[in-house]
Amino acid sequence: MTADLWTAFYIAILTAFVGYEVISRVPVLLHTPLMSGSNFIHGIVLVGGIVVLGLATTSLEEAIGLVAVIMGAMNVTGGYVVTERILAMFDRSKKKGGPP
């Protein structure tokens, strides 16, 4: 266990509380965009995919790393577009005829 790893554990514990606090205020109305927005944020997995593919040396590692990057990229773009599309519908400024 390196010191870096312990640091990461400390950060993770604090982050879990931040996540809980931030989310517990979201109204039912926005549960779908919340879920799909957090779905987009774990698309950060793409960064991990790029790292393992970038460091891969054997063709097996490269193949699996490529799968990770493709899936990660799908997660991040799909998650973003879905969230954006949903939120666009809640955006009043784009709606005609709605209350001001």
Next chain:
Amino acid sequence: MIAWQTPLVDGVYVLAILVFVLGLRSMSSPTTARRGIVLAGVAMLVAVAVTVLLPGISNFGLIALGVIIGGLAGWYWARVVQMTAMPQMVAIFNGMGGGAAGAIAAVELLVALGNPVTAGLSLAGAIIGSVSIAGSIIAFLKLQGWLRSKPIVFPVQQPLNLTVLAVALAFGGYAAYTVQTFWLLPFFVLLLLFGILFALPIGGADMPVVISLFNAFTGIAVALDGFALVNGPLGDAGYALVIAGTLVGAAGSLLTLLMAKAMNRSVGNVLFGAFGATEETGTTMQGSMKPIDAESAAVEMAYANEVIIVPGYGMAVAQAQQKVKELADLLESKGVTVKFAIHPVAGRMPGHMNVLLAEAGISYDKLFDRDEINSEFPTVDVALVIGANDVVNPAAHRQGSALFGMPILDVDQAHNVIVIKRGQGKGFAGIENDLFYKENTRMLYGDAQAAVGQLVAALKKS
């Protein structure tokens, strides 16, 4: 000497994390939410782009290829899909994240199987990531209707599932113990099988819980991969995964608990209870279902002071939200107050009804959740139930019913109830609905889109 690239990349990651947290926080209000997600999108783009600057990264061609294939596929698919298919889209993109986390764990295991700490973390990441992708794909197939949405059950199901998981863990442990990568193959195959078996017995109506649970799973898998990366040569990227993954893990877990609570069931009961697999028998209902025609129903609503509309999954299936909007507008033009009562688990994902009604252009001021509106039912003239069943079933107040204790919308208290329903069948839970047999309830049979269309036509004539 530290190259200039590393501090730059680290700085970008720190800023990206800050924007992610602020982006999630902006979700607490519909007016700020969109700006939040756009900012988070920009932060994500920059974070991904600078990652290739990290020292030691090569294989740029493959990286570009993967990003382009996956990015275009995800972008295109999410753009063209119908709004009504959103639950399965969320499920499949979440599954892709889980798969990516599993694949990263696999590469980590190939590279550093001899390091017990990295191996342990990667094995954990592999388990959760694999279950997430396999389970999400089953959820996708069920939501898409390509797989039966009722629970798929067979004898000794749970013991079999546990055995598969235990054997998978044994292979993984053996691989790490002997440092022989070959044993990782059966480990992953069995994990994927377990993920499939795990999701099969979970029924369609329980999907709001399941989708948020798999979302939390993917977040946790990403965080575990992050720990493994922190323990490797390029730890910088690992921290970003740890923080973003933990954030999603916490958010997803909280949402999962909220959804389970809205059904008054434990998460364990949702996952392993195979709810809705069996139909209730033996209860005989008092009275009969009394039909009504669209004209009479339209008149009843037109002369009401207030109408509360209760949408359910039937509205989503029939894609009736536009017609519902037309109906609400017509009623309002006749001076009727129209409100919408939204049950937290109506539909197939958290907030499903809100999204569909927003798509139709219904202002979110008119949408009320259970706690806000339940006290209004006793004074409302007409409650119009469109394709909702279990969430309005007063059997939830009856001791011994499978629904007992579930917080429902108290539609049965309204002066008059009109229920739009395709046929006389039972709801997802397989339980007779007392509401349909009540003295003041009238049934308007038909597909939600057609039935609401008839109401609209009748209102236009009058």
